[in-house]
Amino acid sequence: MGLGALTDAIEQAELSPCAGDLIDGFVLLDRLTARLIDTVGAFDRSGLWALDGASSMAGWLKANAVRTGGDAVSLTKIARLLHALPVTAAAFGEGRLSYGQVQTIAANVNIKTVELFAEHEGDVVPTFESLTIKQTADAMQYWARHAGALCDDPEPSDPINTVSHSSLLNGTGRLDGTFDAETNALVTKAFAIAETPWQEGEPVRTAGERRADAFVDIFEFFLQNHQRNTGSHNLPHIHLSMSIDDLRNHTGATTVDGAGLSHNQVRRLCCDATISRVVMNGTEIIDFGRSERLAPKALLAVLALNDRTCRYPGCDRKPSWCHAHHVRHWEDGGETKFENLTLLCSRHHRLIHKPGWALVMLPGRIIEVTTPIGAVLTSHPPNRHGPEPCRKAAA
Numbered sequence: 001m002g003l004g005a006l007t008d009a010i011e012q013a014e015l016s017p018c019a020g021d022l023i024d025g026f027v028l029l030d031r032l033t034a035r036l037i038d039t040v041g042a043f044d045r046s047g048l049w050a051l052d053g054a055s056s057m058a059g060w061l062k063a064n065a066v067r068t069g070g071d072a073v074s075l076t077k078i079a080r081l082l083h084a085l086p087v088t089a090a091a092f093g094e095g096r097l098s099y100g101q102v103q104t105i106a107a108n109v110n111i112k113t114v115e116l117f118a119e120h121e122g123d124v125v126p127t128f129e130s131l132t133i134k135q136t137a138d139a140m141q142y143w144a145r146h147a148g149a150l151c152d153d154p155e156p157s158d159p160i161n162t163v164s165h166s167s168l169l170n171g172t173g174r175l176d177g178t179f180d181a182e183t184n185a186l187v188t189k190a191f192a193i194a195e196t197p198w199q200e201g202e203p204v205r206t207a208g209e210r211r212a213d214a215f216v217d218i219f220e221f222f223l224q225n226h227q228r229n230t231g232s233h234n235l236p237h238i239h240l241s242m243s244i245d246d247l248r249n250h251t252g253a254t255t256v257d258g259a260g261l262s263h264n265q266v267r268r269l270c271c272d273a274t275i276s277r278v279v280m281n282g283t284e285i286i287d288f289g290r291s292e293r294l295a296p297k298a299l300l301a302v303l304a305l306n307d308r309t310c311r312y313p314g315c316d317r318k319p320s321w322c323h324a325h326h327v328r329h330w331e332d333g334g335e336t337k338f339e340n341l342t343l344l345c346s347r348h349h350r351l352i353h354k355p356g357w358a359l360v361m362l363p364g365r366i367i368e369v370t371t372p373i374g375a376v377l378t379s380h381p382p383n384r385h386g387p388e389p390c391r392k393a394a395a
C-alpha cells in the first residue's frame with residue numbers, strides 16, 4: 001500500500017469528539033511518526049540528503065520537510081538512537097510507547113550511554129508501557145544518573161546548558177533553552193521568587209505569561225543592580241531615538257536597533273530613563289545636550305523610604321524591583337519631583353501604561369487605580385492605612 005491509500009484513509013476517517021477516538025487517534029499518529037522516524041534514519045544513513053544541497057539531515061528536514069530547527073535536530077537524534085535500540089523502536093512502532101515517552105527516553109540517552117541502554121532496554125522498556133510521561137522521565141533520569149557511573153567515559157557529549165535567543169524580523173524575540181539539573185534547579189528557584197501573585201483588578205494571566213513577567217523582572221533586576229559600569233541601580237540599556245514630532249504626535253519611537261515601540265511603551269520607558277537631546281540636520285549631528293537622569297539616585301531613595309513597596313493596591317514588591325512612575329507623564333510635562341512620582345514594580349508599571357488603565361495620586365499619597373472595566377482600587381501609603389477598623393466592645 002502506497003501513501004496514496006493512507007491519504008484516502010485519513011480523508012475518509014470519521015473522528016468523533018469523544019475520549020476513545022482521541023486516544024486511538026493519537027496512538028495512530030504516534031505509530032505513523034515511528035514509521036516516519038525510521039525512514040528519516042534510513043535516509044540519514046544513505047546520505048541522500050546531500051543531493052539536495054543540504055549540509056546535514058537536520059538541515060534537509062528544515063528546508064524540505066518544513067520542520068522547525070528544534071524539531072529537525074530532535075527527529076534526527078531520535079532516528080539515530082532508535083537505530084541502536086531495537087526494543088524501544090519496536091514498542092514505539094507497535095503503539096506500546098507514545099512519542100512523548102520516546103522523546104523522554106532520547107532526552108536521557110546520549111551517544112556515550114546508548115550502548116548501555118541497548119543492554120538494558122529489554123528489561124526496562126516493557127515496564128514503561130503503563131507509565132505516564134512524568135513517571136517515564138523519573139525512571140529515565142534515575143537510569144541516566146547511574147549510567148554515567150557505569151560508562152568508561154561518563155562525560156556527556158551533548159551540550160547540556162544551552163540557550164538560543166533570536167531577534168525576529170518584526171522586532172520581537174524568541175528564547176529557548178535546555179539546562180542541566182543543577183542549572184534547572186537554579187532557574188526554577190529564580191522563577192519561584194520572581195513570580196508575583198494575582199492582584200485585584202488585574203487580568204488573569206496564563207502560566208506562560210506569569211513566567212514571562214517573572215523573566216522580565218529577573219532581567220531588569222540584573223540590569224538595575226549589576227556592578228559592571230556605573231554602580232548600583234543601573235538603567236536597562238535600551239536606547240530609543242525619538243524626534244520632536246514623534247514626541248508631540250504620540251507616534252512612538254524606534255530603538256537604535258530599529259525595533260518599533262508603541263506610544264504607551266515609550267511613555268513607560270520615559271518614566272525612569274536617561275534623556276539626551278541630540279539635534280540633527282538629516283544624519284548630521286549639530287548639537288547634543290548633557291545626559292539627564294530623570295529620577296536621580298537621591299530621589300529614588302526618598303521614594304523608596306516613603307513608598308516602601310510597589311504602590312499597586314496589594315502588591316508588596318520591594319523598591320529594588322521597582323521603577324519611578326511619573327503620575328503625570330513626563331511627555332505631558334509631568335515633573336520629576338517627589339510629588340509626581342510613585343514606585344511601581346516592573347510588572348505593574350507595564351500594566352498601568354496599557355490602554356484603559358489610569359493611576360492618580362490623591363492628597364496624602366493615596367493611589368487610585370482605575371481598571372479598564374472601571375473598577376477603582378485604592379492603595380494607602382505605609383503607616384497611613386486610613387481609619388482603624390471597628391473593634392468589638394468587650395462583653
Ligand SMILES: [Zn+2]
Nearest residue numbers: 268271325326
Ligand atoms: Zn510610568
Ligand SMILES: [Zn+2]
Nearest residue numbers: 310315345348
Ligand atoms: Zn507591583
